[in-house]
Amino acid sequence: MIALPRFRLAMAAPLLAAGLVSACAYTPTATLPLMPKISPETRAMYAATTDGGFEVAAVDDEYLSEEKARQLVDYYAPYAAGTIVVDPGAKFLYHLQGDNRAMRYVVAVGAAGHDFSGEATIPFQRDWPYWTPTQNMVRRDPETYGPVRNGLPGGLENPLGARALYLYKGGRDTLYRIHGTPSPWTVGHATSSGCIRMFNQDVIYLADQVAKGTKVVVLTKDEANRWTSPDNMAGAPIPDTDLNGAAG
Numbered sequence: 001m002i003a004l005p006r007f008r009l010a011m012a013a014p015l016l017a018a019g020l021v022s023a024c025a026y027t028p029t030a031t032l033p034l035m036p037k038i039s040p041e042t043r044a045m046y047a048a049t050t051d052g053g054f055e056v057a058a059v060d061d062e063y064l065s066e067e068k069a070r071q072l073v074d075y076y077a078p079y080a081a082g083t084i085v086v087d088p089g090a091k092f093l094y095h096l097q098g099d100n101r102a103m104r105y106v107v108a109v110g111a112a113g114h115d116f117s118g119e120a121t122i123p124f125q126r127d128w129p130y131w132t133p134t135q136n137m138v139r140r141d142p143e144t145y146g147p148v149r150n151g152l153p154g155g156l157e158n159p160l161g162a163r164a165l166y167l168y169k170g171g172r173d174t175l176y177r178i179h180g181t182p183s184p185w186t187v188g189h190a191t192s193s194g195c196i197r198m199f200n201q202d203v204i205y206l207a208d209q210v211a212k213g214t215k216v217v218v219l220t221k222d223e224a225n226r227w228t229s230p231d232n233m234a235g236a237p238i239p240d241t242d243l244n245g246a247a248g
Helices: 040-043 134-138 144-149 200-209
Strands: 047-053 053-056 071-076 084-087 092-098 099-108 116-129 163-169 170-177 214-218
Touching: 047 200, 053 200, 092 170, 099 200, 163 200, 163 214, 170 200
Parallel strands: 084 214
Antiparallel strands: 047 053, 071 099, 084 092, 092 099, 116 163, 116 214, 163 170
């Protein structure tokens, strides 16, 4: 299931750094940690772009890091080049390139992202897809989902973002999606709902590389970080942590 992002919720109060004056001692002013340096190459990958008539905003530096940028890594999955491996436990997606190399993407994992594991295929994908909440979502939260029970057309506020890749097994829809998001701050985090979310810039790039019928392997949480080295061919459960803190 895909969650409707809370676009109009008020932001929390800004962080304040305050020094308190005391007759006995000096308390130095608290300093906020420096933002990690972002390379020009990473900024270029996540710059604003026009796609399908929509102006996709740049990903803000506060949601980026060199670790979260898509990048080629060593990866030892025993599958053919072109296969996608989703590792929900580690919050990574790998697109195999051959010769033990893969393009790695950081993803957000919602509750539905753990509902399926095993092998599937991608029979089709959609640009700026239509989204409809499930009946269960409408029943559970009619205030949020009732107004959009008939669905939302593709666009900048659509929960599926710029692309959706649909996973089928045995000719049946698994209801599992790899998709973009209008909420870039969630990428790299565990979220309350949704499947596998990517930065819009990343899902656009990935979708351009994916052919009809592409094989997808979704790992279990107990297989987290599997195949990341020749000595880690089984994987192991890891704590449910986020990259760069908790999602807002």
